[in-house]
Amino acid sequence: MSVGLVALLDDIAALAKVAAASLDDVASQAAQAGTKAAGVVIDDAAVTPRYVVGFAAAREVPIIGKIAVGSLRNKLLILLPAALILSLLLPQAITPLLMIGGLYLCYEGAEKVFELVLPHAAHSHEAELETVAVDARTFEDQKVASAIKTDFILSAEIMAITLGAVPNASLGMQAIVLAVVGVGITIGVYGAVALIVKADDFGLMLSRYKAPSTPGKLIRGLGRGIVQGMPWFLKGLGIVGTAAMIWVGGGIVLHGFEQFGLGGAAHLVHDFSEAAEHAAGSAVGWLAGAAGSGAFGLVLGGLMIPIMSYCVSPLWRRAKLQLKSA
Numbered sequence: 001m002s003v004g005l006v007a008l009l010d011d012i013a014a015l016a017k018v019a020a021a022s023l024d025d026v027a028s029q030a031a032q033a034g035t036k037a038a039g040v041v042i043d044d045a046a047v048t049p050r051y052v053v054g055f056a057a058a059r060e061v062p063i064i065g066k067i068a069v070g071s072l073r074n075k076l077l078i079l080l081p082a083a084l085i086l087s088l089l090l091p092q093a094i095t096p097l098l099m100i101g102g103l104y105l106c107y108e109g110a111e112k113v114f115e116l117v118l119p120h121a122a123h124s125h126e127a128e129l130e131t132v133a134v135d136a137r138t139f140e141d142q143k144v145a146s147a148i149k150t151d152f153i154l155s156a157e158i159m160a161i162t163l164g165a166v167p168n169a170s171l172g173m174q175a176i177v178l179a180v181v182g183v184g185i186t187i188g189v190y191g192a193v194a195l196i197v198k199a200d201d202f203g204l205m206l207s208r209y210k211a212p213s214t215p216g217k218l219i220r221g222l223g224r225g226i227v228q229g230m231p232w233f234l235k236g237l238g239i240v241g242t243a244a245m246i247w248v249g250g251g252i253v254l255h256g257f258e259q260f261g262l263g264g265a266a267h268l269v270h271d272f273s274e275a276a277e278h279a280a281g282s283a284v285g286w287l288a289g290a291a292g293s294g295a296f297g298l299v300l301g302g303l304m305i306p307i308m309s310y311c312v313s314p315l316w317r318r319a320k321l322q323l324k325s326a
Contacts, residue, residue: 250297
């Protein structure tokens, strides 16, 4: 074997080792970033199922597929390059943009609470904001668009947390880690959501198991339990999703105010959380902090409802009319 060929093989082996080390580094940093974003990921998984409640079973998975495609588009085509550009050129803009997103989450969550407490007034508010769906297809498109908008805010938070977990990495490494986390979280979240919303079909299949033996009876009983329990589970998950939007949105805005030197409300929530932790343990302290952020987010979202109805919505409709006439 010639010396040149040996040198070439040595170079290839060295490059392979570098590539393997790089892949290990990407996997390690992606796992670290994904762990830090776990709270928002859970919120995303809790929020999404409420967008398919009320649809025919045959439409549930296609709707989730549409939302998942929109989520990937949000993360890879919009948020990933935007995060890299902002981190390079205008890092000080990231916090205000996240605060706007947090405010939108507060508004979305407060709107659901408003709908629960005052359904007639909420219906009038919705009519002010958008055209009422006249057929099933339009209604489905509206739900998908609403889910993708909400996903955009949660995805922006996930990508911001991910970027913050690798601040000293090269631009290429940051891009790879953002892509790996974005794709991995999207597959995980929407795969879990698909399993949740199809669990009742699985339960129905089990309830029709025909074996007369004792295990067969147990399987049929389990299936009936799943079928009867899933509507309640989905309703509970919808409540958790609404609470999560208010809590996460309030927390984002509180943290943003703190970064701009307006930390009074954030310190109040922190002190409340610490007092609860000292009195009853870390779990209760965490719940107290989440409740404080949620209360703040609910107030913000409630203030946004009339602003959206009487200011933002009329301006938005006027802008759309001008664009159509142009």
